[in-house]
Amino acid sequence: MDQDKKPSVLFVYYSFTRQTHRVVEAMAGALRDRNVEVTVAQIEFTDRRYAHRFDKFPMPDPYLDVFKMIPATLRRATGSIRIPDGTTEREYDLVCIGSPTWWMSMSVPVRSFLESDAAARVLAGKPFAIAVLCRRYWRHNFNSVKRLATKRGGLFKGGIHFVYQGGQVRSMLSLLSYFGSGEYRSRYLGVKIKPTNLREFQLEDARAFANELASQLFVTAS
Ligand SMILES: Cc1cc2nc3c(=O)[nH]c(=O)nc-3n(C[C@H](O)[C@H](O)[C@H](O)COP(=O)(O)O)c2cc1C
Numbered sequence: 001m002d003q004d005k006k007p008s009v010l011f012v013y014y015s016f017t018r019q020t021h022r023v024v025e026a027m028a029g030a031l032r033d034r035n036v037e038v039t040v041a042q043i044e045f046t047d048r049r050y051a052h053r054f055d056k057f058p059m060p061d062p063y064l065d066v067f068k069m070i071p072a073t074l075r076r077a078t079g080s081i082r083i084p085d086g087t088t089e090r091e092y093d094l095v096c097i098g099s100p101t102w103w104m105s106m107s108v109p110v111r112s113f114l115e116s117d118a119a120a121r122v123l124a125g126k127p128f129a130i131a132v133l134c135r136r137y138w139r140h141n142f143n144s145v146k147r148l149a150t151k152r153g154g155l156f157k158g159g160i161h162f163v164y165q166g167g168q169v170r171s172m173l174s175l176l177s178y179f180g181s182g183e184y185r186s187r188y189l190g191v192k193i194k195p196t197n198l199r200e201f202q203l204e205d206a207r208a209f210a211n212e213l214a215s216q217l218f219v220t221a222s
Pocket residue numbers: 014015016017018019020021065066067069100101102103104105133134135136137138175197
C-alpha cells in the first residue's frame with residue numbers, strides 16, 4: 001500500500017430489512033473517522049423471478065415469500081443484480097462483504113455478486129472481510145462467502161457475525177412477525193416474543209471490528 005495515500009475500503013452488501021445496512025453504516029463511520037476513504041455499494045436484486053418478493057416491506061405474505069426462496073438458495077442459484085456504477089471499476093485496499101443468511105447459506109444476491117466478473121475484479125489479490133447477519137445460522141453462510149471470495153482471489157482478513165435474540169422457535173416467530181408487520185410485537189400467535197434484529201451493542205461491536213481491521217491493515221489516525 002502507498003503510505004502517502006488514504007487507504008480505501010469498499011463495502012458491498014445486500015440488505016432487505018436494513019440490518020446489514022446498519023452494520024455497514026456503523027463500520028463505514030468508524031473507518032471514515034480514521035480518515036479512510038469509504039465506498040458503499042448496496043446490491044440491488046433485480047432478477048424478475050425473485051425480486052418481487054423483496055420489493056415491499058412489510059411483506060404481504062412472509063411465509064410464502066421467505067419459503068419460496070428455499071429452492072434457489074439451496075441449489076446455489078444466481079440471478080441478475082445491479083451495483084452502483086463505477087464502484088467495482090477501481091482498486092481498494094480492503095473489500096468488506098455484508099452477507100445476510102438465507103436458508104442457512106448465502107443469499108441469492110450476494111452469491112450473484114461473488115460469482116460475477118465485478119467481484120473477481122475487486123477481490124483479485126486484495127484483503128477482504130466478512131460481516132454475516134442472521135437470526136441464528138451464521139456459520140455456513142460465513143464459510144461459503146469466505147470460500148467463494150477466496151476463489152475470486154481475495155485474501156481473508158477476518159469476519160464478524162450477528163445473531164438475534166430468542167431460541168430456535170421464538171426467534172423465528174419474532175422474525176416472521178416482523179417481516180409481516182414491520183413492528184416489534186410482544187406476542188405472536190399467542191407466544192411471548194422478544195424483538196428481532198440487531199441491538200445497539202451489536203453496532204458497537206461492528207465499529208470495534210472495523211477499528212481492528214484498520215489497525216491490522218492500515219496506518220491511520222486512530
Ligand atoms: C429468504 C430469507 C431466508 C432466511 N433464512 C434464514 C436462515 O436460514 N437462518 C437464519 O438464521 N436467518 C435467516 N433469515 C433471516 C435473515 O438472515 C435476517 O433477517 C437478516 O437480518 C437479514 O438481513 P437484512 O436485514 O440485511 O436483509 C432469512 C431471511 C430471509 C429474507
